[in-house]
Amino acid sequence: MSHVKGHMSNVIMIDLSISQAHEGLKNKKFSSVDLTQAYLDRIKELDSKLNTYVTVTGDFALEKAKKIDEAGDFSSPLAGIPMSLKDVVCTAGIKTTASSKILENFVPPYNAHVADRLFDAGAVLLGKANTDEFTHGSSTETSYFGTSKNPWNTDCVPGGSSGGSASQVAADLATYSIGTDTGGSIRQPASLCSCVGLKVTYGRVPRHGVMPYASSFDTIGPLTKTVEDAALVLQAIAGRSEKDATTPNVPVPNYSDSLKTDLKGVKIGIPKEYFQEGVEEETIKVINDGIEVMKKLGAEVIDVSLPLTKYSIPTYYLLAKSEASTNLARYDGIKYGHTTDSAKKLTEIYMKSRSEGFGDEVKRAIMIGTYALSAGYYDAFYLKAAKVRALMKKEFEEAFAKCDVLVTPTSPFPAFKIGEKADDPLAMYMADILTTAVNLAGICAMSIPAGFSSGGLPIGMQIMANQYKEENLFHAGHAFEQATEWRIKKPNL
Numbered sequence: 456m457s458h459v460k461g462h463m464s465n466v467i468m469i470d471l472s473i474s475q476a477h478e479g480l481k482n483k484k485f486s487s488v489d490l491t492q493a494y495l496d497r498i499k500e501l502d503s504k505l506n507t508y509v510t511v512t513g514d515f516a517l518e519k520a521k522k523i524d525e526a527g528d529f530s531s532p533l534a535g536i537p538m539s540l541k542d543v544v545c546t547a548g549i550k551t552t553a554s555s556k557i558l559e560n561f562v563p564p565y566n567a568h569v570a571d572r573l574f575d576a577g578a579v580l581l582g583k584a585n586t587d588e589f590t591h592g593s594s595t596e597t598s599y600f601g602t603s604k605n606p607w608n609t610d611c612v613p614g615g616s617s618g619g620s621a622s623q624v625a626a627d628l629a630t631y632s633i634g635t636d637t638g639g640s641i642r643q644p645a646s647l648c649s650c651v652g653l654k655v656t657y658g659r660v661p662r663h664g665v666m667p668y669a670s671s672f673d674t675i676g677p678l679t680k681t682v683e684d685a686a687l688v689l690q691a692i693a694g695r696s697e698k699d700a701t702t703p704n705v706p707v708p709n710y711s712d713s714l715k716t717d718l719k720g721v722k723i724g725i726p727k728e729y730f731q732e733g734v735e736e737e738t739i740k741v742i743n744d745g746i747e748v749m750k751k752l753g754a755e756v757i758d759v760s761l762p763l764t765k766y767s768i769p770t771y772y773l774l775a776k777s778e779a780s781t782n783l784a785r786y787d788g789i790k791y792g793h794t795t796d797s798a799k800k801l802t803e804i805y806m807k808s809r810s811e812g813f814g815d816e817v818k819r820a821i822m823i824g825t826y827a828l829s830a831g832y833y834d835a836f837y838l839k840a841a842k843v844r845a846l847m848k849k850e851f852e853e854a855f856a857k858c859d860v861l862v863t864p865t866s867p868f869p870a871f872k873i874g875e876k877a878d879d880p881l882a883m884y885m886a887d888i889l890t891t892a893v894n895l896a897g898i899c900a901m902s903i904p905a906g907f908s909s910g911g912l913p914i915g916m917q918i919m920a921n922q923y924k925e926e927n928l929f930h931a932g933h934a935f936e937q938a939t940e941w942r943i944k945k946p947n948l
């Protein structure tokens with residue numbers, strides 16, 4: 456039982472969605488301190504098993520919760536709600552590591568803009584979530600702080616790179632978490648852990664203060680328990696910022712208005728390339744069953760084709776790793792982060808600090824990217840991939856002229872065993888075959904729980920919409936979620 460008000464147990468409180476917890480706080484069923492303490496207890500009990508938090512900010516959280524309770528202002532739906540931030544989102548005075556040895560002790564002097572927006576809305580920060588190193592990966596296995604575990608089967612990965620965040624939301628270690636998605640890093644772990652993961656349109660949420668992977672791909676978005684919650688969080692973080700020139704002045708609609716329970720008049724496109732070889736049959740069956748549910752809700756389903764899908768993995772990895780190689784140049788052992796103690800010359804400081812501080816996947820990015828960008832290869836690789844990217848964007852535009860959303864699986868397979876793909880980068884890259892095209896085109900997409908494999912592992916459905924059409928995702932996603940029971944299923948921990 457919770458220690459103060461006493462009528463609501465910890466177990467019930469931490470299961471609540473943002474909107475449910477908000478009702479509880481507003482109606483004084485429990486306080487933000489109660490709720491925060493319930494999460495901190497849960498983290499203490501479970502996180503040694505799941506390894507999802509790099510840093511737990513217990514005192515900071517309780518202090519904020521107390522302030523919120525004292526002010527008693529619950530006009531913001533996020534006020535007093537405990538959450539986490541992926542450990543690439545800078546937080547003033549709180550360690551932000553990118554799950555890398557090179558930033559093991561890095562304490563940023565300022566907050567990322569997205570963190571400021573959430574703190575202003577009353578968010579209570581429980582801590583920083585584990586990720587693949589600098590978000591390079593699909594399993595959290597590249598984290599310097601060890602792999603996070605999938606709550607549905609702790610022998611399996613939670614997906615990545617926002618795997619700490621997804622595992623937390625699925626295991627009730629946070630009400631919601633903020634992740635980043637460059638090639639699938641919010642949607643794929645959401646799919647593998649059974650939660651909602653929203654990849655916003657490129658430019659919808661300001662990136663200031665969030666450590667970059669590939670700047671023309673990176674997006675920031677929520678992992679939540681429900682579609683409604685994703686809409687609530689996006690409402691607080693979306694929109695133009697003076698601090699990020701890639702956020703245009705596109706109006707931010709009232710996202711909650713799009714949460715409807717039927718799909719009458721909605722046109723859903725099914726791109727056949729997302730249901731082909733490489734995607735497990737069980738996954739395809741779950742998504743096809745989901746499409747039937749959507750038809751019953753009134754949707755009109757049409758076939759579409761995106762033939763360039765087969766180029767998305769090589770195109771994405773070439774461009775993303777190229778951008779990453781330049782973004783990672785700032786870690787030089789001097790400005791911030793790990794400095795070698797065995798260098799005698801300046802160049803040795805650079806080389807040794809980077810050799811000691813970066814892990815294998817990040818080094819691979821630097822090598823692939825530097826090679827692809829080098830004089831003489833630029834036209835053959837980078838420029839060619841950039842052209843393919845432009846064509847893929849056009850292909851999506853043509854599809855969205857015919858339908859409101861596209862529906863596909865999120866991941867070609869459910870959660871895989873820890874270690875199964877860790878030594879085979881190409882096999883790991885294939886985990887992203889269904890997510891990267893969305894980032895190449897800069898459109899938005901969301902993964903929502905859609906069922907389970909025969910082995911009891913979650914399977915997510917990906918819904919895609921055109922640029923700045925997040926409302927369409929919320930509409931289709933909410934209607935599907937309300938008509939099914941997947942959200943209610945809980946891992947046995």
Ligand code: GLN
Nearest residue numbers: 590591592637638639640
């Ligand atoms: N797995 C992909 C990669 O390593 C995507 C990562 C991401 O979205 N941050 O590039």
